[in-house]
Amino acid sequence: MKTLKMTAAALTLSLLAATSFGPEALAQQGGVQVGGNANNLTLVNRNTNAAIGANAEARTRIGSVQDSEIGGNLNNLTLVNRNTNAAIGANTEADTQIGAITGADVGGNLNNLTLVNRNTNAAIGANAKAGTAIGTVTDAEVGGNLNNLTLVNRNTNAAIGANTEACTEIGTIGKADVCD
Numbered sequence: 001m002k003t004l005k006m007t008a009a010a011l012t013l014s015l016l017a018a019t020s021f022g023p024e025a026l027a028q029q030g031g032v033q034v035g036g037n038a039n040n041l042t043l044v045n046r047n048t049n050a051a052i053g054a055n056a057e058a059r060t061r062i063g064s065v066q067d068s069e070i071g072g073n074l075n076n077l078t079l080v081n082r083n084t085n086a087a088i089g090a091n092t093e094a095d096t097q098i099g100a101i102t103g104a105d106v107g108g109n110l111n112n113l114t115l116v117n118r119n120t121n122a123a124i125g126a127n128a129k130a131g132t133a134i135g136t137v138t139d140a141e142v143g144g145n146l147n148n149l150t151l152v153n154r155n156t157n158a159a160i161g162a163n164t165e166a167c168t169e170i171g172t173i174g175k176a177d178v179c180d
Helices: 002-020
Strands: 038-052 057-062 074-088 093-098 110-124 129-134 146-160 165-170
Touching (some): 038 057, 038 093, 057 074, 074 129, 093 110, 110 165, 129 146, 146 165
Parallel strands (some): 038 074, 057 093, 074 110, 110 146
């Protein structure tokens, strides 16, 4: 019982501290700036991103780098065993990005390695839209070499229903058109 009270007190204090700094302390503010090298390693066994029900939306980013300035090299390694991205129901939308580099300015080399064992991307229902980007590099400026290695063991992409759209991009460099 004593542990529960101490945990509740610590949680209360941390919430009070965070709210005293305003909404900036509670929300992710976007990109980062790194003067030297940036190394990002992400390991996920199973991920499910699902928008279920009319007008539902779901978004997941795993091991992704977005709107960041890296003075040196960027090394991004993302390993995912199983990923499921599903939009189920009328007017639903589900998007997943795995190992995606978007809007990064890298002074040195950009090394992006993305490994996914199983990926399932499905849009089911009227006007449903599901998009998955795996190992994509878009809107990036790289001063050195760009090395993008993407390995996917199994990929399933399915659109079922009237006006549905299921899109998967794997290992692309340049503009990403995942269900635009």
